[in-house]
Amino acid sequence: MTTVRPPIFDFDDAFFWEGAREHKLLIQRCGDCGILRHPPTPLCATCGSTNNQATESSGDGTILTWIISQHPTEPDAEPRIVILVQLDEGTRIVSNLIDVEPTHDQTLNDKRVVVCFVDYDGTILPQFRLAGSQP
Amino acid sequence: MNGTRAVIAGIGHTEFSQNSGRSTLQLAAEASRDAIRDAGFSPTEVDGTVTFSMDTNDELALIRTIGVPMLRFCARTRGGGGGASATVQLAAAAVESGQADAVLVYRAFNERSAHRFGQPVQANPDPAWNWASPFSLNTPAKVYSLTFQRYMYEFGLTNEDFGRYTVVARDWASTNPNAQFYERPITLEDHQDSRWIVEPILRKLDCCLESDGGVALLITSAKRAADHGADAVPILASSAIQLEGGHEMFAYYHEDLCEYPEGRVLGQQLYNRAGITADDIDVAMIYENFSPIVFLQLEAFGFCGRGEASDFIKDGHIGRGGSLPVNTNGGLLGEGYIHGMNNIVEGVRQLRGTSANQISGAEHVLVSAGRSGIILGR
Ligand SMILES: [Zn+2]
Numbered sequence: 001m002t003t004v005r006p007p008i009f010d011f012d013d014a015f016f017w018e019g020a021r022e023h024k025l026l027i028q029r030c031g032d033c034g035i036l037r038h039p040p041t042p043l044c045a046t047c048g049s050t051n052n053q054a055t056e057s058s059g060d061g062t063i064l065t066w067i068i069s070q071h072p073t074e075p076d077a078e079p080r081i082v083i084l085v086q087l088d089e090g091t092r093i094v095s096n097l098i099d100v101e102p103t104h105d106q107t108l109n110d111k112r113v114v115v116c117f118v119d120y121d122g123t124i125l126p127q128f129r130l131a132g133s134q135p
Numbered sequence: 136m137n138g139t140r141a142v143i144a145g146i147g148h149t150e151f152s153q154n155s156g157r158s159t160l161q162l163a164a165e166a167s168r169d170a171i172r173d174a175g176f177s178p179t180e181v182d183g184t185v186t187f188s189m190d191t192n193d194e195l196a197l198i199r200t201i202g203v204p205m206l207r208f209c210a211r212t213r214g215g216g217g218g219a220s221a222t223v224q225l226a227a228a229a230v231e232s233g234q235a236d237a238v239l240v241y242r243a244f245n246e247r248s249a250h251r252f253g254q255p256v257q258a259n260p261d262p263a264w265n266w267a268s269p270f271s272l273n274t275p276a277k278v279y280s281l282t283f284q285r286y287m288y289e290f291g292l293t294n295e296d297f298g299r300y301t302v303v304a305r306d307w308a309s310t311n312p313n314a315q316f317y318e319r320p321i322t323l324e325d326h327q328d329s330r331w332i333v334e335p336i337l338r339k340l341d342c343c344l345e346s347d348g349g350v351a352l353l354i355t356s357a358k359r360a361a362d363h364g365a366d367a368v369p370i371l372a373s374s375a376i377q378l379e380g381g382h383e384m385f386a387y388y389h390e391d392l393c394e395y396p397e398g399r400v401l402g403q404q405l406y407n408r409a410g411i412t413a414d415d416i417d418v419a420m421i422y423e424n425f426s427p428i429v430f431l432q433l434e435a436f437g438f439c440g441r442g443e444a445s446d447f448i449k450d451g452h453i454g455r456g457g458s459l460p461v462n463t464n465g466g467l468l469g470e471g472y473i474h475g476m477n478n479i480v481e482g483v484r485q486l487r488g489t490s491a492n493q494i495s496g497a498e499h500v501l502v503s504a505g506r507s508g509i510i511l512g513r
Contacts, residue, residue: 005256005273007265039266039388045379065285065392067333069271071255080271084281084387092388094281096270104335109288125269 002078004120013040015054020124023117026054027091038091059115060131061085066097066108085113085128098127099135138358141227142367143511145174145353146480151315151471154248155347162349163192163243164200170351171201175363176237181353183208183235185225187242187474189215197241208235212375214383214506215252216422217397219475221507224373226354236355242476243349251345263385275424276342278384280333283427285392287336290442294335297426298326299445301340301468303454304423308465311491315344316469341426343467350476352483368486368511371499372408375507376401383506393442395428397506398435405501409510413437417497418485419453419461420478422504423468429461432503455492463492475504482511 009017019026027036030044031051043050063083070079081097097108098118112131117124129135147169149155149162171178181203184194188211198206210225212218219242226238246252255273256264272278287293305321308314321340329339353365360367376397380388389396406412413436423429430444438459439447447453453461464470464481471477482500484490499512 004271005268007269008262009265010262012262013265039263065281065288067277067280067284067336069273069277070334071274082270082272082277082281084392094266094270094272094385094387107288109285123269 002080002120004123004125006123012042016040019054020117020126023124025057025059025115025126027057027087027089029053029055036089036091038093057087057089057115061087061113061128063097063108063111063113064092068102068104070102081108083108083113083128093126095125096127097129099129099133138356139231140357141230141354141370142357142360143223143352143370143479143483144355144360144363144365144367145170145172145176146351146483147171147173148350148473148477148480149243149348151313151346151348151473151477153315153347155245159243159245159349160192160196160200162245162347163197163241163351166243166349166351167197167201167239167241170239170353174353174355174360174365176353176355178202179204181237181239182206183226183229183238185210185212185222185238185240187212187215187218187222190242190244192241192243203239208238212507213377216424216475217383217504217506218375219422219504219507220373220479220502220509221375221504222476223352223354223370223479223509224375224507226352227370227373230354230356236359238354240352240354241349242474244474245347246472246474247345247347253342253345263382267385275384276332276337279425279428280336282386282392283336283425286427286431289393290445292445294338294341295323295327296445297341297430298323298338299448300426300429300453301326303448304462304466304469306454307463307492308469311464311470313491314465314470315346316465337425340468343424343472344469346471346473348471348473348477350473350480352479366487368483369513370509371512372405372510373508374401374404374408376404377506395431395435395505398432398503401503401506401508402436405508405510409499409512411499411510415499416459416501418463418482418494418500419459420482420500420502421461421466422475422478423462423466426468428505432505436501436503460494463490463494478502479509486511486513
């Protein structure tokens with residue numbers, strides 16, 4: 001059983017975690033100039049607007065880099081594959097790859113992935129699967 | 136030399152250990168006392184301090200302990216170890232602008248016996264952890280490995296390549312009596328036998344040596360240092376670089392994951408300000424929380440090309456007799472991890488001619504903390 005440390009969110013990123021509860025991967029979008037940004041910020045660095053909106057990501061992306069997270073002195077803790085995803089919209093997000101054995105003898109760089117949502121004991125996180133794999 | 140130029144006039148440090156057995160304030164005070172004495176100053180002449188924003192030793196507690204009657208300049212750096220060399224930048228700026236005459240730089244902690252940075256985060260220290268810790272990215276080793284993996288993938292490296300750095304660092308440490316790994320050199324096989332921290336990227340011997348200890352520097356003008364008879368080392372350049380989209384820990388949002396852009400810009404700044412090039416650097420002290428960060432910095436500072444650090448190290452450039460001796464005290468893997476400050480002490484020693492591993496004729500030393508750096512020179 002994977003235990004997850006819940007996010008401690010505040011004004012600037014509450015929309016993201018609330019979106020996750022509705023199974024939406026949201027990317028912050030400036031309501032005035034339209035630029036996308038992640039991680040979120042309270043003001044647009046391009047135009048100065050505080051009209052912060054969000055757009056729903058397609059959830060499609062590419063793995064830039066990945067590791068297997070397993071604490072060396074807690075061998076019983078569930079290993080998880082941590083990935084950095086380049087979303088097709090252009091922003092990047094750290095997440096996990098699920099439904100793939102956490103082994104080192106594979107190459108996950110540049111593999112296509114698609115978002116899904118997993119409830120970890122009340123904390124709903126955006127996660128990813130390899131594109132084309134069945135849920 | 137210009138008499139108003141800032142110099143490092145004094146250095147001081149405690150022993151570096153796994154369990155100091157005393158308070159961090161005592162460590163800070165002992166190192167500070169020794170740095171002031173080393174410069175030939177009295178505590179009553181100190182009128183400024185600089186430390187890390189993370190340091191737990193309050194300025195007022197320290198000055199009461201060591202007998203400094205008044206401060207007219209206090210500053211702290213941003214971030215963590217990346218700001219190690221920024222302490223010198225702030226102190227030098229204060230001295231050269233006349234805001235202070237003699238600035239004490241200090242950093243002390245019980246980072247091994249008390250609060251260990253390497254353990255999983257328990258609460259998010261800053262909101263950026265929301266984009267990491269829920270996904271199990273909860274230790275510095277994992278956080279950094281996520282970028283190192285792409286570097287390994289792109290250039291076809293294995294952990295053995297990183298191990299070659301550790302072997303060199305441990306070789307330097309083996310002949311440095313201040314090093315915790317004094318007289319304990321290792322082979323690449325020893326490195327490969329150490330346990331995985333983040334398989335297949337980092338082993339235990341790729342990680343800095345969590346340590347207890349304190350380091351201090353006394354920074355003043357060249358003229359005042361000369362008046363006090365100090366063996367002063369001029370600060371030829373100092374800079375600290377922060378880039379939009381960067382983050383101390385999560386360097387995931389810069390375009391190119393296989394370079395260290397803060398380091399690249401820092402190198403350009405430092406060389407321009409000192410009026411030298413990478414070729415003029417005789418010794419490089421390079422902050423390494425983990426061995427692969429040395430590779431990224433060697434490339435960022437122009438000592439070798441993109442993706443070439445592994446061959447540069449394999450070819451013997453950074454070890455004894457090499458063209459660019461790196462971390463001649465054993466670095467943070469071999470001497471101890473005092474948040475990078477002990478590397479500044481070694482830089483001063485190389486230019487004074489008092490290093491345990493003295494590089495003869497050293498004239499220019501780069502001390503890099505990745506996003507802050509200084510060039511010291513004669
Ligand atoms: Zn905007």
